[in-house]
Amino acid sequence: MLQEKSFKETVKLNDAYAEVFCFANNTEAREYHVTVHVTNTELNFKQQLETLINAYNEIRINITGNAVAVFKRYFLSDSANQENEVYNMETSDCAISVIQQPPIDGSKIALWTYMITGIKTRVLQNGLYRVEHNTYTHLWLGNYNKLEFNSEYQTRILLQNYVMKLIETGCTLADNCVRTWFFINDIDNNYNGVVKARNEIFMTQGLTPKTHYISSTGIGGRQSNHKILVQMDAYSINGLKQGQMKYVYAPEYMNRTSEYGVSFERGTYIDYGDRRHIYISGTASIDNKGNILHIGNIQQQTLRMLENVGALLDEADMGFTDIGVMIVYLRDIADFRTVKKIFNHKFENIPCIIVHASVCRPGWLIEMECIGVKDLANKQFKTF
Structure with a gap:
């Protein structure tokens, strides 16, 4: 290699x-x-x-x-x-x-x-995995869950505890958290509880439609213990300067998530002195009014989803050639061959995993997320 x-x-x-x-x-x-x-x-x-x-x-x-x-x-x-x-x-x-x-x-x-x-790495006492390089400290969290009465309370406790973990490292949710993932057992019944708790906790942390949210994926998934209704993974960075983290919206293609009652960003990118990272949230076949497009048509939903992701990447002056990994979620396993054929035609050698997972709206047949990196010369910030 x-x-x-x-x-x-x-x-x-x-x-x-x-x-x-x-x-x-x-x-x-x-x-x-x-x-x-x-x-x-x-x-x-x-x-x-x-x-x-x-x-x-x-x-x-x-x-x-x-x-x-x-x-x-x-x-x-x-x-x-x-x-x-x-x-x-x-x-x-x-x-x-x-x-x-x-x-x-x-x-x-x-x-x-x-x-x-x-890089230098170590596991902190609070369970965060710490990655140090240059002036930045990257904090990763995986498999975080708490047993509570329902999905709302589980999400509330997860986020409250995560806020405290970040404070212990000199960070805040609003200034330092880049990306979250919420895996929801029986998402058709439990997603609303996650949304309610997240909206309320975010508001207490100064995350509002007038400020910004956090890039995120909320998707079906479960652990071995069926009582765990919500699992959270997260990524934050300490050492960022003002203006280093920005958000992409593609307003001609998609509306703001707050317009339909949820709180996440479509995508986030971070500029370092030598590279740009981008994190695209779970993205589906949606228009700029919040409507599901091409109901029941997996081929057209896949193409619109890719169009939306492409618009988000373009807003950050990036493209699919800069993508390092794609995770694709299908509601119906019978759609695999159709989706795989489209991806094989459009992409070559990009790391990609296609899994069976219910999307948060029953009408969405497919959703994807991705992470990318691009070479960049920006003397305003320290290198990665």
């Missing part, structure tokens, strides 16, 4: 393959997004897990520069019978997320991991 410049490639491995994205710009901090997929679906879960971990280790060893995993997310087909096996075999000390969102390629498990070279 070349390390001097950025690349995307697909690597065939034993009973698996990996999609690898590398961002390199002649600095010590190279970034990798890697997705690992099992191809031999006749293996049992333990065998698939071993295959996946072996494939990941092979990729990691072949990446020079001592790249360190800072975040991993495992996608499982049956968390009740698989989650403990993952924890028993997982030895990384990075932030880890494990969620039941079955890969639709027929396998029982898939993996997305984010790795960086030239």
